[in-house]
Amino acid sequence: MNAPLGALDRPNSYIGRSVSRPNAKRLLAGRGRYVTDLVLPRMLHAAFLRSPYAHARISAIDLSAAQAMPGVRLIATGADLAKLCKPWTGTLDHFRGMKSPPQFPLPLDEVLWAGQAVVAVVADTRAQAEDAVEAILIDFEELPPVVDVDAALEPDSDRAAAGLDDNLCFGLKLDSGDVDAAFAAAAYVVEEEFHFGRHTAVTLEPRAILADWDASEGRLTVHHATQTPYQFQDLYSRHYGIPEASVRVVAPDVGGSFGMKLHVYHEDMAVVGLSVLAGRPVKFVADRMESFISDIHARDHRVRARIALDAAGTILAMDVDDVTAIGAFSSYPRTSAVEGNQVVRLMGAPYRFRDYRAELSAVFQNKVQTSQYRAVGHPIACAVTERLVDMAAARAGLDPVAMREKNLIPDDAYPHASPTGYRFEALSHEKCLKRLTVMMDYERLRAEQAELRASGIHRGIGIASFVEISNPSPAFYGIGGARISAQDGAIVKVTPSGEVRCLISVTEQGQGTETIIGQIVADQLGLPRERVRVITGDTEVTPHGGATWACRGAGIGGETALQAARKLRENVLSLAATVLQAKTFELDMRDGVIVDLMTGAERISLAEIARIAYFRSDTLPPGTSAQLSVAHHYAPQGYPFAFTNGIQGCHVELDTETGFVHILKHWVVEDCGRIINPLLVDEQVRGGVVQGLGAAFFEECRYDGNGQLTNGSLADYLVPMACEMPDIEIGHVETLTADTALGAKGCGEAGTAAASAAALNAVNDALSPFRASIAQIPMTPTRLLRALGKI
Amino acid sequence: MTTLRPLSLMVNGETLTCFAEPRETLADLLRRGLELTGTHTGCEMGVCGACLVMLDGAPVHACLLFAVQAEGSAIETIEGLTAKTAIADLQCAFHDRNALQCGFCTPGMLVTAQALLARNPQPSRAEIRDALSGNYCRCTGYEAIVDAIETVARRRAAGEVAAAFAEEPA
Ligand code: FES
Ligand code: FES
Numbered sequence: 001m002n003a004p005l006g007a008l009d010r011p012n013s014y015i016g017r018s019v020s021r022p023n024a025k026r027l028l029a030g031r032g033r034y035v036t037d038l039v040l041p042r043m044l045h046a047a048f049l050r051s052p053y054a055h056a057r058i059s060a061i062d063l064s065a066a067q068a069m070p071g072v073r074l075i076a077t078g079a080d081l082a083k084l085c086k087p088w089t090g091t092l093d094h095f096r097g098m099k100s101p102p103q104f105p106l107p108l109d110e111v112l113w114a115g116q117a118v119v120a121v122v123a124d125t126r127a128q129a130e131d132a133v134e135a136i137l138i139d140f141e142e143l144p145p146v147v148d149v150d151a152a153l154e155p156d157s158d159r160a161a162a163g164l165d166d167n168l169c170f171g172l173k174l175d176s177g178d179v180d181a182a183f184a185a186a187a188y189v190v191e192e193e194f195h196f197g198r199h200t201a202v203t204l205e206p207r208a209i210l211a212d213w214d215a216s217e218g219r220l221t222v223h224h225a226t227q228t229p230y231q232f233q234d235l236y237s238r239h240y241g242i243p244e245a246s247v248r249v250v251a252p253d254v255g256g257s258f259g260m261k262l263h264v265y266h267e268d269m270a271v272v273g274l275s276v277l278a279g280r281p282v283k284f285v286a287d288r289m290e291s292f293i294s295d296i297h298a299r300d301h302r303v304r305a306r307i308a309l310d311a312a313g314t315i316l317a318m319d320v321d322d323v324t325a326i327g328a329f330s331s332y333p334r335t336s337a338v339e340g341n342q343v344v345r346l347m348g349a350p351y352r353f354r355d356y357r358a359e360l361s362a363v364f365q366n367k368v369q370t371s372q373y374r375a376v377g378h379p380i381a382c383a384v385t386e387r388l389v390d391m392a393a394a395r396a397g398l399d400p401v402a403m404r405e406k407n408l409i410p411d412d413a414y415p416h417a418s419p420t421g422y423r424f425e426a427l428s429h430e431k432c433l434k435r436l437t438v439m440m441d442y443e444r445l446r447a448e449q450a451e452l453r454a455s456g457i458h459r460g461i462g463i464a465s466f467v468e469i470s471n472p473s474p475a476f477y478g479i480g481g482a483r484i485s486a487q488d489g490a491i492v493k494v495t496p497s498g499e500v501r502c503l504i505s506v507t508e509q510g511q512g513t514e515t516i517i518g519q520i521v522a523d524q525l526g527l528p529r530e531r532v533r534v535i536t537g538d539t540e541v542t543p544h545g546g547a548t549w550a551c552r553g554a555g556i557g558g559e560t561a562l563q564a565a566r567k568l569r570e571n572v573l574s575l576a577a578t579v580l581q582a583k584t585f586e587l588d589m590r591d592g593v594i595v596d597l598m599t600g601a602e603r604i605s606l607a608e609i610a611r612i613a614y615f616r617s618d619t620l621p622p623g624t625s626a627q628l629s630v631a632h633h634y635a636p637q638g639y640p641f642a643f644t645n646g647i648q649g650c651h652v653e654l655d656t657e658t659g660f661v662h663i664l665k666h667w668v669v670e671d672c673g674r675i676i677n678p679l680l681v682d683e684q685v686r687g688g689v690v691q692g693l694g695a696a697f698f699e700e701c702r703y704d705g706n707g708q709l710t711n712g713s714l715a716d717y718l719v720p721m722a723c724e725m726p727d728i729e730i731g732h733v734e735t736l737t738a739d740t741a742l743g744a745k746g747c748g749e750a751g752t753a754a755a756s757a758a759a760l761n762a763v764n765d766a767l768s769p770f771r772a773s774i775a776q777i778p779m780t781p782t783r784l785l786r787a788l789g790k791i
Numbered sequence: 792m793t794t795l796r797p798l799s800l801m802v803n804g805e806t807l808t809c810f811a812e813p814r815e816t817l818a819d820l821l822r823r824g825l826e827l828t829g830t831h832t833g834c835e836m837g838v839c840g841a842c843l844v845m846l847d848g849a850p851v852h853a854c855l856l857f858a859v860q861a862e863g864s865a866i867e868t869i870e871g872l873t874a875k876t877a878i879a880d881l882q883c884a885f886h887d888r889n890a891l892q893c894g895f896c897t898p899g900m901l902v903t904a905q906a907l908l909a910r911n912p913q914p915s916r917a918e919i920r921d922a923l924s925g926n927y928c929r930c931t932g933y934e935a936i937v938d939a940i941e942t943v944a945r946r947r948a949a950g951e952v953a954a955a956f957a958e959e960p961a
Binding site: 020021024025026027029030031032033034036037039127201203204205206253254255256258287288509510511512679680683686687689690691713714719721722723725727728751 | 812814822823827828829830831832833834835836838839841868869870873882885886887889891892893894895896897898901916919920921923924925926927928929930931932933934935936937956
């Protein structure tokens with residue numbers, strides 16, 4: 001279904017051009033409009049009393065003192081909100097056997113993690129609401145918290161929540177080929193136990209929501225800092241029993257999301273109910289402490305894995321056991337099992353072996369829920385695979401590059417089916433590896449490393465190949481029963497002055513969605529980019545669609561815009577043909593002017609066509625249909641996912657006395673298919689790499705034995721800062737997907753997918769002269785000194 | 792705790808008299824009381840830099856200062872710095888280099904950059920990274936921000952003056 005690409009490849013095409021983002025100017029001038037900034041008339045503020053215990057029964061609540069506090073308008077408990085809001089359960093049908101306790105906006109009688117919201121106070125100001133929270137008296141009866149995953153899986157373990165038969169949320173086994181035979185026949189086997197810490201998104205703008213229930217019209221408007229307004233329109237409608245057409249969700253400027261702001265949070269659901277109860281707009285903005293104890297956390301895996309090799313270093317088989325701790329509930333509506341599922345399916349993805357076995361256990365415990373955050377599952381699968389490949393290379397006496405040359409799926413071997421059940425249309429691992437070694441000047445780095453080792457300087461070089469999932473079809477959520485759209489919709493219309501507006505369902509959180517959609521529409525129509533305005537993030541005006549997650553904005557949203565623009569162009573040219581008494585196929589539109597296709601001679605401007613269509617239809621021949629607005633939807637077809645690939649390199653220096661690692665430089669070669677705007681792609685990749693390096697070296701939600709988060713503030717939880725981060729060099733290979741005319745795939749998760757793996761390999765490379773190694777991230781100085789046997 | 796105190800200060804060149812609770816931070820006063828929402832809060836404990844404003848010409852964390860402590864001071868926020876075109880060249884360079892994504896850190900980044908270039912007109916990349924060590928950005932990976940500041944330092948050294956930022960076409 002690959003249409004001729006003529007227009008996409010023109011020398012002056014907007015597609016493939018680095019243009020800056022028109023909508024960024026507002027942000028630079030301090031004129032961003034984030035939900036955090038919004039104020040509505042008669043708006044009230046919510047604050048929440050939170051559980052001090054990881055697991056407890058609520059035995060009594062005394063609100064009398066709080067109710068008498070100044071400014072208090074409303075106090076609501078779990079029981080109050082349960083009368084309005086249907087509970088939800090975070091399972092998907094295609095994850096067979098999955099279970100999770102039902103969830104309410106606020107708990108009825110049992111709290112399941114330290115920090116869970118228990119009672120809501122609504123007051124004139126946030127400070128007053130917080131003051132009143134202090135005056136609420138609750139008797140908690142402490143219950144034993146489940147904190148350790150192994151203990152949680154013991155048959156006689158305490159349960160993370162009442163009503164659970166056991167603490168296994170979801171288990172999955174994959175088995176293809178003959179793994180036992182492959183291991184039995186192996187020349188050698190390398191194995192390792194890996195630990196991946198919990199970390200969290202730490203968007204600079206915290207979660208923010210402003211719900212406005214208008215009883216007179218039965219309308220709910222929610223200003224919500226989210227990636228997925230349509231998903232929330234559906235959820236608010238169904239759980240509060242409000243007709244979908246009466247629910248409007250607006251996502252204005254959003255201060256970062258990375259997957260974190262597309263889950264249902266208890267406070268957010270509560271705020272809708274609070275607005276219904278108060279009959280006034282109610283706003284809630286999580287403060288940073290609340291973010292740490294209520295935003296989803298991510299990762300938290302213990303993986304035992306081994307690979308079998310023949311004597312020449314060819315990978316034969318892989319065997320994986322992943323235990324992941326997901327908190328007390330599976331999150332909703334996307335569940336907390338997707339990450340584990342992707343971990344076991346992405347293992348070994350760049351390599352050629354056929355025999356594969358994996359077991360996944362997603363385990364309940366009394367901590368914050370984990371769920372999808374940037375590069376879901378990828379960093380785990382990538383780090384495990386790539387570290388084992390390096391260990392295998394060392395055993396086989398091969399350089400890591402040679403090891404990969406030997407085992408990567410060759411570029412001419414596509415399409416390729418992975419033993420884990422994925423189908424790859426066309427990837428470019430070999431090209432990317434070659435490109436990376438050139439960019440890194442790999443040989444020179446190795447020579448320099450050897451020289452410096454002699455003088456006591458310990459540098460490490462790590463590389464990591466990866467595969468990234470993008471452009472998901474309904475195979476992702478739709479088939480599991482979740483009302484999460486895999487298609488997108490766009491309305492493209494010509495204004496009476498001959499400008500164009502594109503209203504599209506994909507959303508913007510600063511990655512440049514509106515910019516690339518504008519480039520595509522301008523390009524396909526033949527208009528200057530300045531004359532196209534793109535509008536996103538409001539369920540009232542844009543068509544229903546999946547919005548922005550799992551790397552679908554460019555691939556699916558972009559294709560939607562392309563097809564919509566092509567349709568509109570046909571309409572414009574056919575109308576112009578009528579006006580000019582010409583043939584449609586003899587005309588073209590360039591720079592906003594209809595011209596002769598062959599000679600380029602100007603015939604009539606788009607503005608003139610629009611003027612005639614809108615104001616002088618009387619001058620058109622009878623029966624002329626002037627359709628200058630087009631609505632169009634596109635759902636991915638063909639492959640269930642458009643996989644992308646790439647490789648990263650990391651260069652570090654390890655101070656063996658202090659355990660500190662200095663990241664010297666990082667490289668990425670990435671293949672996301674057709675690049676619409678290189679400037680934006682590169683910055684997506686860099687931002688992603690830094691999130692991966694954060695996980696590799698700094699970020700970890702630390703809990704004590706009672707299930708208390710001990711570092712829940714931005715002063716205690718370390719995030720990567722400018723002074724610790726290296727310059728990142730980026731190269732591209734472009735292997736288009738043939739499933740769309742545009743040929744674009746995702747790039748938003750590529751950086752995060754492999755950065756921590758490359759860093760892990762680099763640090764282990766630096767440790768190798770000491771016969772020391774590490775298989776845990778973050779690689780903190782303490783852990784590194786322990787690995788070196790110094791403490 | 793909730794009695795309002797009168798307070799007079801200069802904000803973006805205008806002398807104002809307003810009322811603030813003693814516990815109200817300068818960030819809250821600017822954002823809520825004065826509707827200057829370009830000053831953001833990301834941590835409210837002085838570590839993220841989203842709330843940086845100029846106080847008597849030097850950057851301060853508006854989240855760490857009580858509003859009443861700003862009595863008699865001159866405050867400049869992103870809105871004021873933009874209006875008087877003091878940072879137009881930085882804004883242009885950030886825009887051209889795509890040194891922002893969600894933009895939530897951006898006003899604070901610009902304040903830090905302006906202060907850095909005032910005290911060290913030609914900083915090295917390492918010095919720029921060091922100066923940004925109190926400005927958290929989750930989106931960009933920092934490199935583009937470092938590039939943009941480096942570009943402006945070079946342009947300022949060459950005597951280039953930028954046009955007002957808002958007047959330029961996209
Ligand atoms: S809000 Fe002031 S430094 Fe973070
Ligand atoms: S651009 Fe989003 S935090 Fe910096």
